[in-house]
Structures are given as C-alpha cells and as structure tokens.
Amino acid sequence: MAKLTFHGGVHPWDGKALSKDKPMKAIVPQGEMVYPLSQHIGAPAVPVVKKGDRVLTGQKIAEAGGFVSAPIYATVSGTVKAIEPRRVVTGDMVNAIIIDNDRLFEEVSYTPNDPEALDKKEIVELIKEAGVVGMGGAGFPTHVKLSPKEPEKIEYVIANCAECEPYLTSDYRRMLEEPEKLVEGLKIILRLFDNAQGILAIEDNKPDCIALLGGLVENEERITVKALKTKYPQGAERQIIYATTGREINSSMLPADAGCVVDNVDTIVAVYHAVKEGRPLMNRIVTVTGDAVRDPRNFYVRIGMNYRDLIEEAGGFKSEPEKVVSGGPMMGFALFDLDVPTTKTASALLCMTRDEVSMMEPGPCINCGRCVEACPGRVVPRRLAVIAEHHDAEAFVANDGMECCECGCCSYVCPAKRQLTQSIKSMRKTVLANRKKQG
Numbered sequence: 001m002a003k004l005t006f007h008g009g010v011h012p013w014d015g016k017a018l019s020k021d022k023p024m025k026a027i028v029p030q031g032e033m034v035y036p037l038s039q040h041i042g043a044p045a046v047p048v049v050k051k052g053d054r055v056l057t058g059q060k061i062a063e064a065g066g067f068v069s070a071p072i073y074a075t076v077s078g079t080v081k082a083i084e085p086r087r088v089v090t091g092d093m094v095n096a097i098i099i100d101n102d103r104l105f106e107e108v109s110y111t112p113n114d115p116e117a118l119d120k121k122e123i124v125e126l127i128k129e130a131g132v133v134g135m136g137g138a139g140f141p142t143h144v145k146l147s148p149k150e151p152e153k154i155e156y157v158i159a160n161c162a163e164c165e166p167y168l169t170s171d172y173r174r175m176l177e178e179p180e181k182l183v184e185g186l187k188i189i190l191r192l193f194d195n196a197q198g199i200l201a202i203e204d205n206k207p208d209c210i211a212l213l214g215g216l217v218e219n220e221e222r223i224t225v226k227a228l229k230t231k232y233p234q235g236a237e238r239q240i241i242y243a244t245t246g247r248e249i250n251s252s253m254l255p256a257d258a259g260c261v262v263d264n265v266d267t268i269v270a271v272y273h274a275v276k277e278g279r280p281l282m283n284r285i286v287t288v289t290g291d292a293v294r295d296p297r298n299f300y301v302r303i304g305m306n307y308r309d310l311i312e313e314a315g316g317f318k319s320e321p322e323k324v325v326s327g328g329p330m331m332g333f334a335l336f337d338l339d340v341p342t343t344k345t346a347s348a349l350l351c352m353t354r355d356e357v358s359m360m361e362p363g364p365c366i367n368c369g370r371c372v373e374a375c376p377g378r379v380v381p382r383r384l385a386v387i388a389e390h391h392d393a394e395a396f397v398a399n400d401g402m403e404c405c406e407c408g409c410c411s412y413v414c415p416a417k418r419q420l421t422q423s424i425k426s427m428r429k430t431v432l433a434n435r436k437k438q439g
C-alpha cells in the first residue's frame with residue numbers, strides 16, 4: 001500500500017540516534033527561574049505577583065492578557081526577585097517574572113477530574129486555565145484552537161506524532177514512555193468534537209511507536225494510527241493534514257476550514273495533565289543533543305530553567321560548539337547567548353561542533369530547479385528569493401510567497417548554497433507586519 005505523504009520535501013541526515021534510546025530524565029533546577037510573559041502567540045500574560053512575594057510550585061504568577069493569551073505558572077517555590085526584561089531565544093528582550101528558587105519545591109495541591117463527567121465548556125476552560133499552548137513551536141493557545149466556530153464540522157483530530165525535524169527525539173520518548181497519556185489526551189480532545197475521528201500520525205521510522213500506540217487504541221472506535229512516509233517536513237501542519245486526509249489548506253485558511261484540528265504530542269499530554277489531573281502546564285520534554293554535547297538525551301524540564309543548566313545536565317560540552325540552535329537544524333533559531341530560559345515552546349537545544357552552512361559561500365543560481373522540486377509549498381523559491389532581495393512585497397504576494405511554511409528545504413538542497421529560506425522568511429515577516437499595521 002502506498003505510504004501517506006505529500007509533495008516535495010527532503011531526506012536530511014536525521015541525527016536521532018544520538019538521543020533516541022536514552023530514557024527521559026527529570027532535572028531538578030538549582031538556579032533562578034525566568035518566565036517570559038510572552039511565550040505564546042497573542043497578548044502577553046499579565047503578572048499577578050509582585051517583587052518580594054513568596055510563590056509555590058504550581059501557583060499562577062501571570063494571568064492571560066486576553067482571549068488569545070495564556071496564563072503562566074511557577075514551576076518551583078521561591079520568592080519573586082524581579083519583573084524585568086530578559087533575553088529570550090529569538091534574541092529579543094521580553095518582560096519576565098524572575099523567581100529566586102528556594103529549592104524546597106513546595107507545591108500547591110491540584111484537583112483531579114473525571115473527564116467523562118465534564119461538559120465541553122468545562123474541558124476547554126480547564127485547558128485555558130492551565131495555560132496550555134501549542135508546544136510544537138507555534139505557541140498558539142490551545143483553548144482557542146479547540147474552540148472553532150463550527151465544532152460539528154471538525155472531522156479529524158490529528159495527533160502530530162511525525163517529529164520530522166532532524167535530531168529531535170522528545171516526542172519519540174514521550175510516545176514510548178507515556179503512551180497512555182497521549183491516548184487519554186486525544187480522547188479528551190475528541191470529546192469536544194462529536195463528529196471527529198482521532199488520528200495518531202506517526203512517521204514510519206518509528207515502528208516501535210506505531211506498534212505500541214496501535215496496540216493501545218486497538219479497541220478505540222474513534223482512534224486509528226496512520227503510518228506516514230518518513231520525509232521532512234512531514235510534521236508541518238499543511239503537510240500532515242494532506243498526508244492523513246488528502247485535504248489541502250493554504251495560508252489564508254485554518255485547519256478547521258478543512259475540518260481538522262492538529263495538535264502535537266506534548267500539547268496533547270499537557271491537555272491530559274490539565275483536564276485529568278488538574279495540573280497547569282509546568283514541564284516539557286527538551287532534547288539536548290549534537291556532536292558537541294557529552295551525553296545527548298531528553299530531559300523532563302521545568303519551564304523557566306536556564307539553557308546553560310540543561311547543557312550541564314547533559315555532561316557539558318565535549319568540544320566548543322561552533323553553532324548552538326534552539327530547536328532543530330531546519331527550523332530552529334541560532335543562539336548567541338545560552339543564558340535564556342526554557343519556554344513552553346522550546347523543543348530542543350542542538351550543539352554542533354561545525355557550522356557547515358556558514359562555511360560555504362553562496363554562489364550564483366545555476367537554474368537547476370532543485371529548490372522547486374523540494375518545495376512542499378509548491379512555490380518557486382529561487383524566484384521568491386530574488387523578489388525578496390528587491391523588497392518587492394506586491395510581487396512576493398503575487399508569486400504566492402505567503403504559501404511558504406519556512407521549512408528550509410530549498411536552502412538545504414540548493415547546490416549554490418543560496419540562502420533562500422532566510423530571504424523568503426524575512427520578506428514574509430515584512431508582509432505580515434504590514435498587514436497587521438493596516439489592520
């Protein structure tokens with residue numbers, strides 16, 4: 001049978017062997033904790049504590065600043081040291097709550113629930129109150145995603161278990177070590193959509209997860225496991241919707257317009273914690289990996305911990321990294337400073353001894369067409385990059401520049417090493433900013 005897949009894409013070396021076979025390890029934070037108020041799409045959270053307040057693990061320290069926003073919770077006990085701008089992974093300074101960790105880890109108590117006894121409104125409210133956001137990188141508040149205008153038109157809830165980005169193995173470990181939470185979380189989401197089927201969409205390079213989850217949902221009428229062809233960017237929203245349902249969306253549509261809701265593994269587990277256990281979002285799994293790290297592995301990290309401490313937990317650097325990336329090599333951010341906090345959307349810390357890309361000088365385009373072939377967005381990257389270099393926003397939009405999902409495939413395959421994604425990405429940013437300005 002043909003494997004489920006999409007147009008374009010690439011097969012980069014996956015580097016997953018470095019960390020995939022080591023079990024998740026919980027880290028006990030020692031130092032101060034930093035909680036940026038903007039770690040999600042939408043309005044920044046608003047502090048509900050002030051300097052000098054003592055807080056407990058699991059206590060709300062900032063409330064949602066609007067409907068599209070999310071509250072933030074302390075992940076240690078201690079004293080609020082300051083509320084001030086701190087640097088985050090993007091290099092920006094963002095207002096943050098700083099907690100002096102007292103290392104006592106005193107915790108509030110949580111109220112567990114029986115999801116079967118809750119109505120739809122109560123489920124969404126628990127998810128909202130727990131501060132759950134898309135943890136695959138986007139950071140879009142999950143309660144908003146789970147509140148489409150016409151919920152009866154949602155036909156598929158897709159658990160994005162592809163984890164197609166090279167080096168990342170956090171979803172893999174979560175699927176192997178806590179598969180029941182993933183299935184229970186998906187069942188909770190399905191309770192919101194009476195006409196939907198659940199799909200656990202897993203790339204076929206994870207046969208153990210396919211077998212394990214397949215066994216768990218054997219008797220679940222509303223959930224199936226679908227094996228996807230291993231290809232980057234299989235886990236991008238549009239690509240996974242197309243591969244699993246055959247439906248297409250473009251940049252002006254939401255997944256809900258195609259009858260779909262897509263959530264990643266960690267997000268669905270966070271929904272489980274929020275609804276079943278009544279626990280707010282306080283932890284995530286982070287892959288700390290790369291050839292510059294002594295002991296690459298996956299950590300169960302309390303949000304707010306410093307990146308430098310994660311490297312220490314992984315045994316430190318065995319050689320000086322030339323490049324450190326927050327996220328994976330295809331879509332992550334190069335870091336210039338390791339003193340940044342782990343946020344709700346931080347999936348990985350990749351430390352490489354050689355920065356192969358920066359060692360190569362871009363040359364002229366040789367019109368080979370490889371970027372066009374690899375592009376899952378069905379655009380012409382070489383043309384868009386030239387338009388972007390000329391800052392021609394109108395031509396960029398007319399040539400479907402907004403259909404780019406910033407996957408990086410075009411730059412990856414370009415023999416002339418042209419920085420296609422970089423140019424296209426910055427033009428997209430400009431167009432989006434202009435649209436926002438014009439209302």
Ligand code: SF4
Nearest residue numbers: 375404405407408410
């Ligand atoms: S143009 Fe965009 S969508 Fe197409 S390959 Fe490049 S980064 Fe990916």
Ligand code: SF4
Nearest residue numbers: 365366368369371414
């Ligand atoms: S892959 Fe590079 S060299 Fe080939 S057409 Fe695209 S931009 Fe030009």
